[in-house]
Amino acid sequence: MPLHLAILGIDHGHIFGMLQNLLAQGCTCTHWWTDGPAVTEAKFRQTFPQLTQVTDRRWILDDPSVDLILIAAIPADRAALAIEAMEAGKDVMTDKPGCTTLAQLAALQDTQAQTKRIWTVNFSERFQVPAVAQAETLVARGAIGQVVQTINLAPHKQNLKTRPPWFFDPSRNGGILTDIGSHQIDQYLHFTGDTDPQITHSLARKTTQSRFQDFGEVTLTGANSHGYIRVDWLTPDGLPTWGDGRLFLLGTEGTIEVRKYTDIGQPHRPNQLYLVNGTENRRIDCTDMPLPYFPRLITDIRERGETAVPQAHTFRTMRLALEAQAKADA
Secondary structure, X not given: OOOEEEEEEEXXXXXXXXXXXXXXXXXXXXXXXXXXXXXXXXXXXXXXXOOEEOOOOHHHHOOOOOOEEEEEOOHHHHHHHHHHHHHOOOEEEEEOOOOOOHHXXXXXXXXXXXXXXXXXXXXXXXXXXXXXXXXXHHHHOOOOOOEEEEXXXXXXXXXXXXXXXXXXXXXXXXXXXXXXXXXXXXXXXXXXXXXXXXXXXXXXXXXXXXXXXXXXXXXXXXXXXXXXXXXXXXXXXXXOOOOOOEEEEEXXXXXXXXXXXXXXXXXXXXXXXXXXXXXXXXXXXXXXXXXXHHHHHHHHHHHOOOOOOOHHHHHHHHHHHHHHHHHHHO
16 A cells, blocks of 8 residues: 655645655655645645645544655744654654754654654755765765765755745744754765764854845764865855755765756756766766655655664754754854
8 A cells, every 4th residue: 555645834845845756656645734824835736736735734643544744834843743743643754954943852852752653854955866866876885985074065045035934033944054954964974974973163144134044054073074064045046046056075985076956067957976986087967866765764664664764863963953053053
């Protein structure tokens, strides 16, 4: 039987990728709920006309046919909804950030430990990028040796006219390092394998907007690895996509550069990977690389495993993002 999904909150556009990737794996979905107006609603109804909105989320939480609940509500509301879902016996995939405070994270950990449900955060800058999936395959086979440093550059366009009020409220969005910084911390932990790094530097600034943080950076240091992260909302309009996200992996035997969403100076082409090691110097077009996170998550839900992403990794990622944000805001 295919997994049956339901949705709590469509406030962020990542709900489209979350749902579409799972539907492509054969999952089914019939109902959704959201708390008040959402800027995504018109597009959501147009994209998924077959889905029915319910006015009471208990209808979804009490439905025994629902296996997995997708959450893309306002960031500050995601933890409470996830806790409700886990207590109702559902597994949860939430948009990033999965929570916005350390207190929320502690409550999520307690609930997950008690219910044994899966709580996964869709770090889409890794899970939904074919070129990053290709980088994972190359690193796993030893193409660049042991990864000793990651550099993540994650610029975004502001698109201010499309932003809802919560986008400008740090108590609702969690801040730039909690939000888009959590993507990058996930990648650092994954590629280096470090389980106990220290945040040696973090910074968040309002450089062009008085309403929200538009620049941030984090430095992490582990026992045998280092990471530098830069996140911003300063991408110029001339770029043909929302941001020139890049990942650099320095290994003991080679390097990888991932140009996730475009390749500057070329015709627009996302998902390009550049590999250099002792025998190779090449560009790899990763457009057709499968995304393993979604089928693995389905298997984990059925078999109660952790092949998509370890639960401890998700908690660790969010803890570090929240600690980096707190350090920058202090």
